[in-house]
Amino acid sequence: DGGITQSPKYLFRKEGQNVTLSCEQNLNHDAMYWYRQDPGQGLRLIYYSQIVNDFQKGDIAEGYSVSREKKESFPLTVTSAQKNPTAFYLCASSIDRERGYTFGSGTRLTVV
Amino acid sequence: GENVEQHPSTLSVQEGDSAVIKCTYSDSASNYFPWYKQELGKGPQLIIDIRSNVGEKKDQRIAVTLNKTAKHFSLHITETQPEDSAVYFCAARAASKLTFGTGTRLQVTL
Numbered sequence: 132d133g134g135i136t137q138s139p140k141y142l143f144r145k146e147g148q149n150v151t152l153s154c155e156q157n158l159n160h161d162a163m164y165w166y167r168q169d170p171g172q173g174l175r176l177i178y179y180s181q182i183v184n185d186f187q188k189g190d191i192a193e194g195y196s197v198s199r200e201k202k203e204s205f206p207l208t209v210t211s212a213q214k215n216p217t218a219f220y221l222c223a224s225s226i227d228r229e230r231g232y233t234f235g236s237g238t239r240l241t242v243v
Numbered sequence: 244g245e246n247v248e249q250h251p252s253t254l255s256v257q258e259g260d261s262a263v264i265k266c267t268y269s270d271s272a273s274n275y276f277p278w279y280k281q282e283l284g285k286g287p288q289l290i291i292d293i294r295s296n297v298g299e300k301k302d303q304r305i306a307v308t309l310n311k312t313a314k315h316f317s318l319h320i321t322e323t324q325p326e327d328s329a330v331y332f333c334a335a336r337a338a339s340k341l342t343f344g345t346g347t348r349l350q351v352t353l
Contacts, residue, residue, distance in 0.1 A: 137286075164340070171252070173332060173345040174287075181339060189340070190244075221286055231277040232341065234286035 133158045137222050137235035144209070144216070144242050152207045152238045154222035161227060163205035167191060168219040168237075177220075180205055209240065217242050245270040245337045249344025256323050257352055264347045266333035267315040275336040276309060276316050280329045281346075287332055291318070323351045 135156045144150045154163065162181045166174040176189030180199040194213025199205055205224075209216045219239050223232035246269040256262050268276075274295040279287035293300045293307045293316065300307050304323075309316040320327055328351045334341040 135286075162339075166343075171345065173249075174343040176340060176342075179340055223286075229275065231275075231289045231292050234279075234288070236286045237284075 135235035137238050142240045147211045149210050154205045156224045160224035162225040164223045165207045166221045245342040247335050247342050247344045253348045255350045262320045264318045266344050268335040270337040273335040273337040278318050279332045282329045327351050
């Protein structure tokens with residue numbers, strides 16, 4: 132079955148540490164996105180990539196970094212510079228810029 | 244950039260009643276408006292969408308309407324069932340990315 136896989140489902144991080152969230156899709160979609168979800172604030176765009184080896188900052192990119200070396204993969208690194216990283220992170224993909232998104236099941240990151 | 248407002252933030256209806264969720268958008272260039280349903284601990288799933296050249300679209304118990312002049316669009320769920328309980332998000336696309344509303348928590352009571 133085609134879809135988007137996010138791993139791990141739950142992640143705990145100590146303050147000051149970087150952590151990388153995985154996102155893999157086998158839908159052959161060109162575009163991929165990372166969103167952050169906080170209670171009462173909906174989904175906010177962190178980074179997006181429309182093609183391999185290219186990505187753009189979203190609305191809340193500070194403290195995050197991404198790479199897009201392969202079409203199937205779009206990992207997100209939450210760096211120690213992110214002041215409030217505890218949140219639910221969602222990865223999505225789209226076949227092109229005119230279609231809706233397919234979302235993964237999310238990673239819940241908790242800083243301890 | 245695009246700004247999407249969604250109301251109400253919470254909605255409680257009795258089973259069998261209808262539910263309506265409303266969204267407004269700011270960018271007149273937006274041309275695609277999807278609706279997503281998110282169940283607890285899961286990612287959002289697309290339930291219906293509409294493009295700017297269409298005024299209304301229906302799929303069984305759900306329908307979406309779009310008023311381009313007023314820049315608002317709505318989700319209508321008829322004959323609600325307990326499994327409709329979830330958080331619903333509207334979104335609008337301008338340029339190459341979606342901007343989401345803040346969500347509506349729908350509770351269908353028996």
